[in-house]
Amino acid sequence: MGMTIIITQILKHWYFANGNLWYSYHITIVIYLSYMCLETTVALHDHAQRSLLLMNIVSIWALIMSIKGIIRIKKESKNDII
Numbered sequence: 377m378g379m380t381i382i383i384t385q386i387l388k389h390w391y392f393a394n395g396n397l398w399y400s401y402h403i404t405i406v407i408y409l410s411y412m413c414l415e416t417t418v419a420l421h422d423h424a425q426r427s428l429l430l431m432n433i434v435s436i437w438a439l440i441m442s443i444k445g446i447i448r449i450k451k452e453s454k455n456d457i458i
Contacts, residue, residue, distance in 0.1 A: 377410065377414055378414075380410065381407060381410050381414070384406060384407050385407060387403060388400050388403040388404055391403065398446070398449055401443075401445045401446045401449070402446070404438060404442040405443070408435040408438045408439050408442070409435075409439070411431070411435050412432055412436075415431050415432065415435075416429065416432065
């Protein structure tokens with residue numbers, strides 16, 4: 377799971393650097409959902425790692441910002457057509 381997250385992070389940064397925000401935002405959603413699953417599993421399995429649940433706040437914030445970015449891109453593309 378860790379290598380998958382790292383590979384998708386590299387892919388996200390590559391799309392972001394090339395200006396393809398549409399793909400970057402969608403990959404960001406996948407990445408942070410993966411982070412949430414991984415961190416929650418570790419935190420619930422090992423009681424000493426319960427503080428990892430606080431990282432879900434960051435993941436939720438990143439998800440919200442990515443969804444807002446996707447909505448913004450959709451609105452901009454509608455304005456370009458009109």
